[in-house]
Amino acid sequence: MRNVNIIRNVFIPIGNNELQLVDIHFDETIHSIEKRLPESVAWSEIAAPEQRASFIQKVSARLKAVQAPEIDGQFLVLMPGAIDPHVHFNTPGFEFREDFDHASLAALWGGVTTIIDMPCTSLPPVTSLPNMRRKLQALQNRAYCDYAFWGGISGTDFSDGQRLKQNMKELVEAGVMGFKAYLISGMEKFTDLNAGQMKQAAEWIKDLNVPLAVHAEDKELVVTRRGQFQAQGQNDWQAYCSARDIEAEARAVSLMASIVRQTGAAVHIVHLSSKRGLEIVQNARNNDLPMTAETCPHYLYFTQQDFKRPQIRNYLKTAPPVKFAEDRDALWQGLADGSLLFVTTDHAGCDPKTEKVSENFWQVYGGIPGVEHRVPFLFSEGFLKGRLTLEQCVNLLSTNAAHFFKFKNKGSLARGKDADFALIDLWHGWTVKADAMHSKGKYTPFEGVEFKAQVIKTFLRGVLAVNRDENYQTTTPIGKFVPRN
Ligand SMILES: [Zn+2]
Numbered sequence: 001m002r003n004v005n006i007i008r009n010v011f012i013p014i015g016n017n018e019l020q021l022v023d024i025h026f027d028e029t030i031h032s033i034e035k036r037l038p039e040s041v042a043w044s045e046i047a048a049p050e051q052r053a054s055f056i057q058k059v060s061a062r063l064k065a066v067q068a069p070e071i072d073g074q075f076l077v078l079m080p081g082a083i084d085p086h087v088h089f090n091t092p093g094f095e096f097r098e099d100f101d102h103a104s105l106a107a108l109w110g111g112v113t114t115i116i117d118m119p120c121t122s123l124p125p126v127t128s129l130p131n132m133r134r135k136l137q138a139l140q141n142r143a144y145c146d147y148a149f150w151g152g153i154s155g156t157d158f159s160d161g162q163r164l165k166q167n168m169k170e171l172v173e174a175g176v177m178g179f180k181a182y183l184i185s186g187m188e189k190f191t192d193l194n195a196g197q198m199k200q201a202a203e204w205i206k207d208l209n210v211p212l213a214v215h216a217e218d219k220e221l222v223v224t225r226r227g228q229f230q231a232q233g234q235n236d237w238q239a240y241c242s243a244r245d246i247e248a249e250a251r252a253v254s255l256m257a258s259i260v261r262q263t264g265a266a267v268h269i270v271h272l273s274s275k276r277g278l279e280i281v282q283n284a285r286n287n288d289l290p291m292t293a294e295t296c297p298h299y300l301y302f303t304q305q306d307f308k309r310p311q312i313r314n315y316l317k318t319a320p321p322v323k324f325a326e327d328r329d330a331l332w333q334g335l336a337d338g339s340l341l342f343v344t345t346d347h348a349g350c351d352p353k354t355e356k357v358s359e360n361f362w363q364v365y366g367g368i369p370g371v372e373h374r375v376p377f378l379f380s381e382g383f384l385k386g387r388l389t390l391e392q393c394v395n396l397l398s399t400n401a402a403h404f405f406k407f408k409n410k411g412s413l414a415r416g417k418d419a420d421f422a423l424i425d426l427w428h429g430w431t432v433k434a435d436a437m438h439s440k441g442k443y444t445p446f447e448g449v450e451f452k453a454q455v456i457k458t459f460l461r462g463v464l465a466v467n468r469d470e471n472y473q474t475t476t477p478i479g480k481f482v483p484r485n
Helices: 049-062 100-109 129-138 155-174 195-208 219-231 237-243 246-263 275-286 297-301 304-308 310-316 325-336 374-383 390-404
Strands: 005-015 018-026 030-035 077-080 082-087 112-117 146-149 179-182 212-215 267-269 291-295 421-425 454-460 463-467
Touching (some): 005 390, 005 421, 082 100, 082 374, 082 390, 100 112, 100 463, 112 454, 179 195, 195 212, 219 237, 237 304, 246 267, 246 275, 246 291, 297 325, 297 374, 325 390, 374 421
Parallel strands (some): 005 077, 179 212, 267 291
Antiparallel strands (some): 018 030, 421 454
16 A cells, blocks of 8 residues: 555536546545635636636635645646547557557557457457457556457357357456457458347347447448449549448448347447438437447548548548548537447557558558547547537546446546546647657657647556656556456
């Protein structure tokens, strides 16, 4: 047990864009949160840097001086450590693209203290208990943030249904958060499921009481059109986007909605990209079906117009691709009205010098390493542009995921919870630069974009893990595996 530490003079959001100035007392967990001033302050009273400065001047006589070893909260905003429920950190097996060491440090720089790693981009994939044990073994002394796993269901697993069912049960007992499956997969070792297999998987998952996360694009539509385009020598971004269009997403999300209706399984649509896809999810939710969805920063910022910019074209490639202004706006609306449960990154990096250079867009690696940018992005584009409240941002970045995945010690600021914090500066902008990123592959379609919010410090279970003011990052990989409760 370490000594109790104190962060003094931080704002915590208390709802309706109101903030309370507090001190937080903690060791590995939060001991207490003490009001520094009895009254709260409205964001609108401190939104401008000069308003904040005059507020600080006005109240400072009423505050205790910060004394070492207490930590000066600098009148920043403190949120519970962010949770990114959808990342590909690639250890073991695809470390020529990304690895846990780099990506988990990048997470901390982005205010993220817990991630849930996908099963498909490690070798062997997390489709059985022995495979999961190999991944846990490989992550020994490699993780700087806390981590949980998605289990996986590959189409090839259906050659032995009883074995698959047993594997799923064992993985749940070992603590996976749920299972990921694809309606279309580009991976050799982790293949897609047809509609019948998906329904079977949903039935088994229902009994295990965990969510089924689905990559939802219609395989037949995509493969047929891709074949036609390639036969005609159409290898540009337009062909790629036409093959993986809104119709492809809508058909797949519809199929999943019907599987939810038939089975009652909890289905979660990953990286939703379109208004039509969102409407199908909303319709299911309005009928009290256990269907949820997430979206990612790229779908909330870019449109297909951005593929016309050669300097970011290849960096923006993802599956599904970003869509149109109407889709982007609908997704923001879905975050604001609660029909989208969280924002994830789908962090998936590569070496841009080898896998982002092809003139043939079909050959370009698809994936954006975004774990470091999600928190500043959402505060900047969501809160500071008036699309979301401060509290909605915190919910979408942390609290909702903690509830959904039953992280009992994470996602909120309360006595007894893990002392996972991110301190956010909402008053000073910065410009995204790929060469300043901490992930292994350094590239981003957000290159040159100004975010008006920045993560200054990140604490993991009470330990100051990253401090931007001093360009400090921990050298001790203290990340722990977090099993589902
Ligand atoms: Zn993914």
